[in-house]
Amino acid sequence: MSIQLSIRQLKKRYKTGDGVSDISLDIRKGELITLLGPSGCGKTTVLRSIGGFLDPDAGDILIEGKSVLGSPPEKRPTSMVFQSYNLWPHMTVYDNLAFGLKIRKMSKPAIKQAISEVLELVRLPGMEKKYPGQLSGGQQQRVAVARSLLLKPAVLLLDEPFSALDAKLRHEMREELREIQADSGLTMVFVTHDQEEALSISDRIVVMNKGNIEQIASPQDIYDHPETLFVAQFIGKMNFVKGVADDRIRIGGLSFPNAQAHSGPVSIAIRPEDVILNDAEGQGIPGILKQIMVLGHYAEVSVELGDHGTIRGFQPREAVKSLQPGQKVTVHFAKVLTYSEG
Amino acid sequence: MRWYFRAVGAKRIIAFIVLALFVIFFLGPLLNLLILAFTGRWNYPDVLPHEWSLKWWTFVFQQEDIANSMGLSFLIAAIVTGLSIVLCIPAAYAFARIRFPLSRFFLFSFLLTHAFPKMGLYVSIAVLFYKLGLMNTLAGVVLIHMINVLMYMTWIPTASFRNIHAAQEESARDVGAGPFLVFRRITLPMAMPGILVASIFTFLNSLDEAQGTFLVGIPNYKTMPIVMYSIISDYPAYAGAVFSIILTAPTVILLLAAQRFVSADVMASGFQVK
Secondary structure: OEEEEEEEEEEEOOOOOOEEEEEEEEEEEOOEEEEEEOHHHHHHHHOOOEEOOOOOOOEEEEEEOEEOOOOOOOHHEEEEEOOOOOOOOOHHHHHHHHHHHHOOOOHHHHHHHHHHHHHHHHHOOOOOOOHHOOOOHHHHHHHHHHHHHOOOOOOOEEEEEOOOOOHHHHHHHHHHHHHHHHHOOOEEEEEEHHHHHHHHHHOOOEEEOOEEEEEEOOOOHHHHHOOHHHHHHOOOOOOOEEEEEEEEEEEEEEEEOOOOOOEEEEEEEEEHHHEEEOOOOOOOEEEEEEEEEEEEEEEEEEEEOHHHHHEEEEEEEEOOOOOOOOOOEEEEEEOEEHHHHH | OOOHHHHHHHHHHHHHHHHHHHHHHHHHHHHHHHHHOOEEOOOOOOOOOEOOOOOHHHHHHHHHHHHHHEEEEEEEHHHHHHHHHHHHHHHHHHHOOOOOOOOOHHHHHHHHOOOOOHHHHHHHHHHHHHHHOOOHHHHHHHHHHHHHHHHHHHHHHHHHHHOOHHHHHHHHHOOOOOOOHHHHHHHHEEEHHHHHHHHHHHHHHHOOHHHHHHHHHHHOOOOOOHHHHHHHHOOOOHHHHHHHHHHHHHHHHHHHHHHHOOHHHHHHHHHOOO
């Protein structure tokens, strides 16, 4: 697949000290990439630089091989959906959608046709005559997405477009966006701070922190193999314990292969689903079962492991039936992730 | 009758009485003015005139200086409104969009002209106008009117521009509109209610301005309020009533026309401290 959008050594510093340093990223045609990170990590800076709303201090942005840095937003082959206030309240839905097409000198019947089709696509058929004030928040965001789709941009930029919506609606909108993306083959860059959102819709996720890229990988890889301690902490639920590395990684009485050749003290991350619970005589680190929470089809247990602190694990609901809080157990791990200290 | 009052409830009745008093207080003088203006003959103890007539209207319109003053007033009000739109709308946009040092201070400085007794301000301005040769000129009168309206014309549109979100302007850029087109098609129409309210304020304020005009415009630039003074002192009250109606009519007409744009919050947001 060809490279649709290429970001090269992008730099931007604000007076506050925030910004991005040396961001490089290649996005393939038809890919949905998510920029994920806590607020202030620079994800919006990258997005706004692509859209032309921000001038980077250094670096380059190429779309279909051509640098767009010299162009203002109206000349770039990008389109952006903002978090809110996308629409112009003094125009009807039709006029909101037609504004960009009229600038492109499209004929009136063609505009009408295109608008009725795109409204069908975003599940708002026949809403042409409504004013934005008469629409719900979700409908307004659909219109905004429709407006961008009409322009057939080379890259569609989405700046936390669903974050102002309630959880159920957000879920629906994600699915719809994914469908639209699959149908249209549009290249999309999606900014979010919601890891669940990123894991559910992306082809690849770019995890950012403090203006740097921590990891670029598929959702599955990000979850299974977080490359840095930050990614391990940020994505999904995770337990952290201290360990020591020599020829093997050692935690208490347990040891694991030292594939990455760490040495000295290490941080060890364990997913709750990789926590194995045995009875007091079993193999593993001894601990005391503190709490059992049945959460539908599975249960979350917390075990106090002495010096290692408290660990949370997910267990099948059947497995916790015989367990009582306060009883002695041993804990073993199916898989561990190891990170050098400091 | 009792059943009716019981059904309505004491609270409603009190509200109605307050409203009635309010209406009498506001519309009573206007009604009196209307009656006076169309009076032919009216002897004091009677409630209504004996004869109705338009003679005071013909009388007023026959006075040459009155007809002139009306034309002059509307001309000046139009110039003042036009000029202050040209001056203040860009300023308001700057106050709303650009963060520059002391912007709050500058915005508040427009209040200064309203902080002093008007006459004192005008006298000191008049001294300046003498030196600049602006006394008894149209330019001088227009300037003195503008001093009064700068505050409305800046504050209210500033609030309107502030209520437009950056994303709304950026979206328009994004779909292909250049900065000028965005201002004309998105920003300006969205701010229009506020600009309209401010313009109406400005127009009416200029139409009504007497003190400054009296000081700067005499003897050649006599606007309606100035002529009003002499009419009230020189002619019967009937002529004054006719003239008052002529002065009030534009206010009523403009406010009615603007009603669909004017909501109290457009005004109120202009006077919020942000």
